[in-house]
Amino acid sequence: MAKRKRKTRTHIAPTEEEMDKIPKSFVMRSGIVGRSVTALVRDVRRIFEPHTASHLRERRSNRLKDFVMVAGQLGVTHFVIFSRTEKNVNLRICRVPRGPTLTFRVVEYALAKDCLALQRNPKTSDTEYRTSPLIVLNNFQQPGKEFKVMTAMLQNMFPSIDVQTMQLSQAKRVLLFNYNEDTQQIDVRHYSIGVKATGVSKSIKRVVNTDLPNLGDFEDISDYILKEAIVSESDVEDGPESTVTLPDQRRNEQRAVRLCEIGPRMTLELVKVENGVCGGEVLYHRYVKKTKRERKENEERAAKKAKILKEKEEARALREKEKEEEASKEEEASDEEEEEEEEA
Template identity: 30%
Template sequence: MAKRRTKNRTHVPVENDKNTNIPKSICIRLGSLAMKNKSLKQLTHDFRLILSPHTAIRLKELNKNKLKDFIVMCSPLNVTHLFTFTQSDNNENDIYLKLGKLHNGPTITFKVNEYSLIKDVNRFKHKSINTHSLIFQEPPLLVINGFKNDIPQEKIIISLFQNIYPPINPMQKKIEDIKRVLLVNKLEDGTVEVRHYMIVIKDLINKEDIKAKNIDKLLKLKKDDRRTIPNLKKKKDISSLVLEDLGYMTSDNESDIEEEQIIKQEEEIKQELEAEIEVKQDEDDEEASFKKQKLNDGSFKKQSNSNKKAIKLQEIGPRLSLSLLKIESDLFKGETLFHSYIKKSSKEIQELQKKHDEKVKLKEQRKKEQEANLLRKKEAKEDKKRRKDERRQLKKEQQQQQEENDDANSEDKGKSVSEDESSSEEEYADIPEDIDSDLLSEIDENPSDDE
């Protein structure tokens, strides 16, 4: 018989996740209004790109799905963080973002003041970012600014955001693998801004190279019908146009260094060379004079700038402006640790704490009762099973005994039959065996007498 074919493309065996220590996250929408909002759907998808690669990018929510369904699903998938976008029923413009740490909290609730999608950010660029690029295969570098560890609520926010991504080991992590940056910045008014950037690394461009590059671009404008000659009304001289960076004629991927930065680097290099010349001035006058001549000619600029790199952050999106609303002790429930709108006195806080302790005590009592009931039902079930097994064993023994009795009766019956046969043989032992044959022979010998 031929071996059955296995489908390798669709029937891939499920492998156990070895990296269980890596934080994983899920971003979803909840509520009927949120499921109908297409803009919020795109924001959820864009926010998943921020959390990539350790997140469910292709997860699809349904209207019948509840929060409990996702919480139950997070346990076997080793998910550590859950993000939810909800929309208020009273005001459709109110959108909330909740960040919960599985499985025991805490939970932070933010109000989304403003947001911009990836397509909105790319609309103001000359070249858009491919969302399916290789830059999303590695987690971004997290930068947190403006928060203080002295404030309890800000300390909770810092700890939650830091645990979203796996920690970076500087000894093993390669700099080339870091392609993105996530900035979480707190402003003076308490607003939290979330920005997502891509890291662009270019070689340092010399000041003379910038001039030559700008002149070449001005000459190429004649052949390019899509671009026009820049407006010179605000320029006093053509040199101001050539010396400045023509940002409107360059794409966002071309990162030119500003003139002030180049001058600053040149001054640092000059100071280093001057210090080196002063040290070796007494030892070798010819070498010192040669270095002074190079310093005055500026021939060191190309050598110094050739090995330097320029780093630029290019925004990818989405862009979020958040306001902290409240912090809860448990996962999407529990005691309110902080609330931005509602302020409680010390007496009210004590009363709430007392009620919370009573609820926790009642919950523990019910849990113990439930465990006792389960144990009692389990013991009753085991007792019933034991009695059933005993009845089965007893019935089996009775059947075996019955079979043995039947076998014994059959043997006794066989013996009685054999004894009856032997007794009958003894009774007819005197009768000759050929008595019938003798009678028949006598009849055959005298047939004429009968006639």
């Protein structure tokens, strides 16, 4: 009997310390949002996989503070909350437990199924969602503190990558955030990454792929390759800027990179930046501008609030210390009583 071949695992599992550093998220809806937004929530959860609660169930009785309390135990770092009013669909991105919070207006959106329906040959696979997407921020180097906060927030929602140690096979998806200066809106696109043979015609690509073409109508494979009827405009050779060299067992082989949109699509408009979790000092507002006096009053109010919180934390720490001292005294007293009983 032939000896069964076993594959040598080259992927090193992350340690507990590395897992603790990976950002995790809750993607949820708040209130009554309708079927379309509910489907959008499910699609956005797919974007954040594998480090998100894919089957999170929200109830009407749930409150934000309930999720905040659970987030600390599960290591959740970000909330992505969709809500709906009579006029708009809103999106809030929160960094827990202390903020900040970004509030966006969803100008328009398209579900993943709609994006795939527009394609002639849609391709999607569950294996693409086993690794986090690569994040691309385009045209975010704009003046204003809100852009710095927004850039840091969007980057920190997903695990950071090390170009030196990252394997090319782990790059399965791309999440693009593009800021449009003309409309002052953010276009969100989600793509899958694929590689194909480069420098060959379309007919040869079909031969080298796993799905072999039907050669029943040809006497020889050369007839299939040389047939002019199958040549189309898509058979052009790929340029050097769109090719990569594959590592490992396919070293020194070049492939053309192909992006295929898998959805969902969103167009966002930043409305507000808050200092806390869905509350606190308003650092930026698109439609409300504050005077110097109002900003000064807000700073004084925030400083007063921070002082009160600090005093409460100090008082709580003092109470815990007193409880520990009392417990230690009781233990010493019980030990002395036991010693006296043993001597008696």
